[in-house]
Amino acid sequence: MKFSDRILKIKPSATLKAAAKARELKAKGVQVIDFTVGEPDFNTPEKIKEACKKALDENFTRYAPVPGFPELRQSICNYLKREFGLAYKPEEIIATAGAKHAIYAALQVLINPGDEVIIPAPYWVSFYDQVLLTGGKPVVIKTDDTTGFKMTPRQLEQNIGPKTKLLILNTPSNPTGSCYSGEELKKFGDICAGKNILVLSDEIYAKLTYDGFKHVSFVTACPEMREKTILVNGASKSYAMTGWRIGFAAAPKEIIDKMQILQSQEVTSVPTFIMRASITAFNDCDKEVEAMRREFEKRRDVAFAGLSKIKGVTCYKPSGAFYLFPNVKAFKKSSEEIAELLLEEAHVAVVSGESFGAPGYLRVSYATDIPSIEMGIDKMKKTLEKL
Numbered sequence: 001m002k003f004s005d006r007i008l009k010i011k012p013s014a015t016l017k018a019a020a021k022a023r024e025l026k027a028k029g030v031q032v033i034d035f036t037v038g039e040p041d042f043n044t045p046e047k048i049k050e051a052c053k054k055a056l057d058e059n060f061t062r063y064a065p066v067p068g069f070p071e072l073r074q075s076i077c078n079y080l081k082r083e084f085g086l087a088y089k090p091e092e093i094i095a096t097a098g099a100k101h102a103i104y105a106a107l108q109v110l111i112n113p114g115d116e117v118i119i120p121a122p123y124w125v126s127f128y129d130q131v132l133l134t135g136g137k138p139v140v141i142k143t144d145d146t147t148g149f150k151m152t153p154r155q156l157e158q159n160i161g162p163k164t165k166l167l168i169l170n171t172p173s174n175p176t177g178s179c180y181s182g183e184e185l186k187k188f189g190d191i192c193a194g195k196n197i198l199v200l201s202d203e204i205y206a207k208l209t210y211d212g213f214k215h216v217s218f219v220t221a222c223p224e225m226r227e228k229t230i231l232v233n234g235a236s237k238s239y240a241m242t243g244w245r246i247g248f249a250a251a252p253k254e255i256i257d258k259m260q261i262l263q264s265q266e267v268t269s270v271p272t273f274i275m276r277a278s279i280t281a282f283n284d285c286d287k288e289v290e291a292m293r294r295e296f297e298k299r300r301d302v303a304f305a306g307l308s309k310i311k312g313v314t315c316y317k318p319s320g321a322f323y324l325f326p327n328v329k330a331f332k333k334s335s336e337e338i339a340e341l342l343l344e345e346a347h348v349a350v351v352s353g354e355s356f357g358a359p360g361y362l363r364v365s366y367a368t369d370i371p372s373i374e375m376g377i378d379k380m381k382k383t384l385e386k387l
């Protein structure tokens with residue numbers, strides 16, 4: 001079969017692949033402790049499930065408007081205002097099948113072959129391949145744990161060239177949990193404004209921050225970039241709704257209109273009853289989100305303390321998301337080999353740093369219960385300290 005050049009350029013999502021591998025082992029009866037996929041183990045709040053059942057009973061089962069029901073777009077505007085002080089109108093919002101799909105659509109409507117897209121590393125796996133799918137060129141800026149995995153304004157400036165079209169920011173970050181402050185974001189915004197560069201700001205972990213750190217949205221930090229920014233967020237992580245596939249983009253109407261055209265030729269819309277239920281999520285679940293956030297903070301502390309005690313491992317303590325990204329460079333094996341060994345010997349599943357453009361690290365998702373975190377890290381310790 002002769003496949004398209006596009007599909008041959010990309011690889012399967014490493015996070016989903018690692019999760020599938022762990023699942024396969026579990027199906028064979030092996031007791032695997034799974035730190036792979038970034039997915040809350042909490043159930044979706046009852047209120048949201050009830051709203052979904054009600055929507056089905058009311059026969060919200062037919063085609064819906066491509067960018068989402070007006071009430072849903074309004075609830076997203078309310079959420080953006082309430083949480084981040086942002087003023088968006090419903091026509092500046094599109095509901096998508098997860099934040100991943102919003103990112104895909106934004107890149108598809110904005111990037112031409114040859115355009116350069118700056119991606120700070122460690123990066124979430126899909127940014128890189130989604131840029132490849134546009135024919136654009138990913139320009140990766142490396143960072144490491146010595147700077148808390150943060151890109152400096154100088155690094156950004158040095159990587160901007162005549163073909164630079166867009167910068168992808170992701171704060172709090174997947175895979176490191178690192179968070180940029182408003183001041184840091186403002187510096188990036190000033191550079192981009194001066195060079196006419198667009199920003200795609202993935203803020204899917206915005207509600208999951210710790211130690212009193214409060215997420216500042218890129219557009220709040222840099223209002224002059226509002227017309228040049230595509231803000232992406234969604235319900236998956238903070239509302240424990242990963243399987244529902246509901247995300248959104250907020251951007252100037254001319255960008256949203258183009259994303260609508262693409263969506264109309266692609267999936268039409270997010271499933272109707274899921275959109276109805278999501279109105280409840282964005283309008284009315286702050287308490288539920290806060291309860292999950294508190295629990296994640298406890299888990300982060302347990303996971304961080306455990307990993308820091310493993311000889312040869314150093315770990316940066318981040319203030320957001322639900323990942324730790326320990327440094328395993330002291331061992332004589334690659335992080336990919338270490339991840340394989342951990343799975344085979346300790347039955348602990350993690351994702352290796354290579355997939356995030358950062359060899360020498362492991363991604364540990366702590367979105368699981370504390371006893372499993374403790375047991376998993378204990379097993380990791382036993383295996384790693386033998387190396």
Ligand code: GLU
Nearest residue numbers: 013015016036037038174
């Ligand atoms: N974003 C989550 C992760 O990084 C879910 C899987 C994916 O889409 O990458 O694990």
